[in-house]
Amino acid sequence: MNRKVVVKRLKKKEVGREIVISDIHGNLSLYQRLLQKIDYKKGEDRLILLGDLVEKGPQNLQLVRFVMQQVESEDVHCITGNCDFVAKNILYNYRLPFLKSVLSVRKNSLIHEMASEIGIEMDRMDMDEFAYALRKAFLKELSFLNDLPHVIETETTIYAHAAIENEETFGDDFREVMASPFFFTRPVSFHKKVVVGHIPVSEYCDSIARFDPLFDGTKNIYSIDGGNMVKSAGQLNALIFEKDHCMSVHIEDQPVYRVVRDVNPSIQIPFYINFNQGKIDVLEEQEQQALVYSEHHHRQFWIDRAFVKTFGNDLKGTDYTNYHIPLKKGEHVHVVFTYSNKAQVKKNGFLGWAFLEDLEPV
Structure with missing residues (x-):
């Protein structure tokens, strides 16, 4: 498997908003409510999704199909996260015993939903046969997740799921940008803005827990994962850039x-x-x-x-x-x-x- 960091480069958004959302985790209804709350406008706004589209939420397959339509018809761009790696596991028969052990305790998963849609059960099949059946039925969806880049770069901003090692190569291995922990605490700084998700921002709190995006001006790093579907107090955050201004909006599911x-x-x-x-x-x-x-x-x-x-x-x-x-x-x-x-x-x-x-x- 090629472990090189794949980069997608975009021109800076000169007119309209650049909206960043991280770690949707298969919660399609909350994602759609957030788009409505921020008054997302197709054709005017650019939308960047920072990975972990799937796993842990209740609507993984629906979410993938919805985002695929957005990418095809709107100014929407995605990067891959560590939870999206399940697509590679199935496509390449990669570490299938490990995948099975994860899925045996993970109730909500894209893989479970795919299996249910075609009427098969993981526990009743050899994992190689199970993966083959999913590839045959869901090649389009699996390939979409597999082909997502690890980094998006514009003239002013670098977007990654978890971290970057530097501003030149971003990292030597995709794991460095897709799964490195606690990037926000590293003693580093960058010329460009760096926006990441992956770790719920509440994990950086010691006194009063907060779930809104964090920004460190000395490092030029934004961390925006609100802990949606991971924390019981989690929320889904949108970070909105427009000209020289930045604001955040969130939505949550609790009563x-x-x-x-x-x-x-x-x-x-x-x-x-x-x-x-x-x-x-x-x-x-x-x-x-x-x-x-x-x-x-x-x-x-x-x-x-x-x-x-x-x-x-x-x-x-x-x-x-x-x-x-x-x-x-x-x-x-x-x-x-x-x-x-x-x-x-x-x-x-x-x-x-x-x-x-x-x-x-x-």
Whole structure:
């Protein structure tokens, strides 16, 4: 398999907007709602999709077909992400035993949907025969994903799914631009704007979790993955460039609640436990809570047991926040989930918690 980084070069968008969306993950309905919210105009706006079109969401095959039509008839351009690699697995019979192990625990997948559409089951077939059947039925869709470039470059901007190694060759291996983690924290800077997805932006948060795009002006890097279909508090982000201006718009799926009274929490020192730094040690357990220690935060604290989960050999307190979010009567918030007498909520892209008695469903 050729592992060279494939680059697509476009002329700078001189008139109209250049809209960037990352990590749709098979959520076609949310993607369409976001396009409607930003008033996307065919023929006027340019749309760049930063990879991970598929996997983890409920409408993978529909999403691929919808985007294929967009690319054919509109100013729409896509790059490939690590989750889109499932197309190469099937096309090239590449690491099929590994693919099978992934799909056995991944409920929502493009591959499952393809198999269902033609009435076959992965567990009842040899994987070589299974891949052949999918190639025969879905060559057009698989080839579309397979042929996507790894990088899009204009005179002013470089777009990649996860990272670039430099501004000249971008990387020596497609994995470097498609799957490298935590690019936003690297001690690098670039002359051109570099826009990436891949890692939910909340993974860069320690105090108050935020899901809107991040920008570091000293590095000239934008990170825009809102954690859609990956985080329970995730959202789908659009980054919009127009002339010398930049703005972001997001949309989310969580249920909407109305605030019934003003909430002005006392002064606090907020902290947030992301997934990658979420390892905890349980010191004491009660019926609903556990006393835990976080090495990353160098502190111990009580946490609701709903947040204590096992990942491999580790216990993690993933996505816990102590941030009691300020609220105003009549405001709308999105409820991520409820626990005991509280709810984890999102307001304007920020994550916090509120008492259930302060909220009512819309």
